[in-house]
Amino acid sequence: MKKAIILAGLAVLAFEAANAETPAAKGTVGRDAAVTMILENNPRLKALAENQKAESTQLSVAGRFNNQPEVEFEHMWGKGGVTKWNAGVTQSFDWPGVYGRRREEAQARMGAFRYLYAAEARSIATEAMLLFDNAVYVQKQIALLDKLIANLKQLQEKVAVAHKGGQVTVLDVKKLDFEMYTYNARRNDLLQEQDRLAGELAALNGGKAIDADFSGFVPQALQPLDEYLRLARENNPTVKAAEQNAEAARMAARTADAERKPGFAVGYRHAYEEQIHFNGFSVSVSLPVFTNKAASLAAQTRVTALGFEAESVAGAEQAKVRASYADATRRAAALREMSKVTLDESYPRLVLMAYNGGQINVITYLQEISYFESAQAEYLAAEYSYYTDLTTLNALARPL
Numbered sequence: 001m002k003k004a005i006i007l008a009g010l011a012v013l014a015f016e017a018a019n020a021e022t023p024a025a026k027g028t029v030g031r032d033a034a035v036t037m038i039l040e041n042n043p044r045l046k047a048l049a050e051n052q053k054a055e056s057t058q059l060s061v062a063g064r065f066n067n068q069p070e071v072e073f074e075h076m077w078g079k080g081g082v083t084k085w086n087a088g089v090t091q092s093f094d095w096p097g098v099y100g101r102r103r104e105e106a107q108a109r110m111g112a113f114r115y116l117y118a119a120e121a122r123s124i125a126t127e128a129m130l131l132f133d134n135a136v137y138v139q140k141q142i143a144l145l146d147k148l149i150a151n152l153k154q155l156q157e158k159v160a161v162a163h164k165g166g167q168v169t170v171l172d173v174k175k176l177d178f179e180m181y182t183y184n185a186r187r188n189d190l191l192q193e194q195d196r197l198a199g200e201l202a203a204l205n206g207g208k209a210i211d212a213d214f215s216g217f218v219p220q221a222l223q224p225l226d227e228y229l230r231l232a233r234e235n236n237p238t239v240k241a242a243e244q245n246a247e248a249a250r251m252a253a254r255t256a257d258a259e260r261k262p263g264f265a266v267g268y269r270h271a272y273e274e275q276i277h278f279n280g281f282s283v284s285v286s287l288p289v290f291t292n293k294a295a296s297l298a299a300q301t302r303v304t305a306l307g308f309e310a311e312s313v314a315g316a317e318q319a320k321v322r323a324s325y326a327d328a329t330r331r332a333a334a335l336r337e338m339s340k341v342t343l344d345e346s347y348p349r350l351v352l353m354a355y356n357g358g359q360i361n362v363i364t365y366l367q368e369i370s371y372f373e374s375a376q377a378e379y380l381a382a383e384y385s386y387y388t389d390l391t392t393l394n395a396l397a398r399p400l
Contacts, residue, residue: 090267231397
């Protein structure tokens with residue numbers, strides 16, 4: 001009954017998220033700016049960019065004519081001091097259409113590299129945003145404890161005076177001291193967690209600390225499901241990379257087919273025998289029809305496999321969007337209901353006023369504050385879960 005009476009007079013907490021992030025305090029950065037910094041400084045992304053640059057250079061060379069000429073020399077001798085020798089240079093060529101198809105394959109693979117980089121960047125951005133969400137959650141817990149500690153200090157001062165006057169027992173003093181110790185211990189744990197999160201953000205930022213503002217963060221508002229599904233289809237680099245890999249496999253299959261066609265080699269020959277010099281040329285044709293058949297069949301099989309893989313990735317991403325959206329909408333509804341029964345921040349002050357007015361004793365004060373703290377902690381935990389759902393959902397639809 002008492003609980004029902006208390007809850008009946010509670011203020012309603014607004015929780016609906018705004019569409020944009022609240023501006024950061026002066027000298028600090030908000031989440032969007034922090035993520036931008038991390039994407040510029042992240043060592044994993046820098047290493048990936050350099051590796052892909054090297055691979056792209058190799059692919060661009062492979063798409064050009066790069067057959068090396070062969071130089072030959074032969075010297076023979078026989079009875080009577082007779083010698084003969086010959087020298088020559090030969091240049092081989094693939095079937096003319098092979099080079100164009102190799103260039104197409106190289107361009108498709110380089111396109112896949114760009115999408116793979118974007119996918120890794122999205123993964124790192126999501127990791128950073130989830131760390132930021134966690135830091136916001138920790139900051140709000142610290143702010144809650146600070147209010148409780150400030151309120152409890154006021155009560156301790158009054159109880160200390162009352163104890164000197166013999167109005168309260170030493171047990172009341174000890175109970176408040178123990179409660180203060182508990183609050184401070186929990187606050188220290190949260191400060192350690194805050195340092196850990198700051199360290200992880202700095203590690204993502206290439207070891208550079210980020211002076212981030214967590215106090216004014218508001219996540220992006222929840223959008224309709226169809227919008228998320230559309231954005232995930234159009235902007236998802238993981239799906240695009242899978243599609244591009246499938247396209248590269250199709251180009252590789254075309255290249256393998258072209259490589260089954262004859263190759264050519266032409267050369268210049270010079271020979272010397274019995275005091276006579278000879279000049280001429282040579283022409284040869286390679287017939288890889290049978291030797292390259294297995295490679296062509298393997299390339300066709302890979303096309304089919306990567307096509308299925310691209311479809312699988314696209315389906316998995318759509319399923320992630322639906323699951324994340326369902327979680328977010330459930331938690332949003334739960335937060336709306338919790339806001340109707342969660343004590344507002346004035347409650348500790350009201351409880352202290354009740355104690356000052358002689359309406360409650362120390363034990364009742366501690367019980368009421370414990371109830372308030374539990375309700376607030378539960379709300380903050382639910383809000384944090386909602387924020388992480390939104391972060392995951394928005395990351396799946398993050399623009400390329």
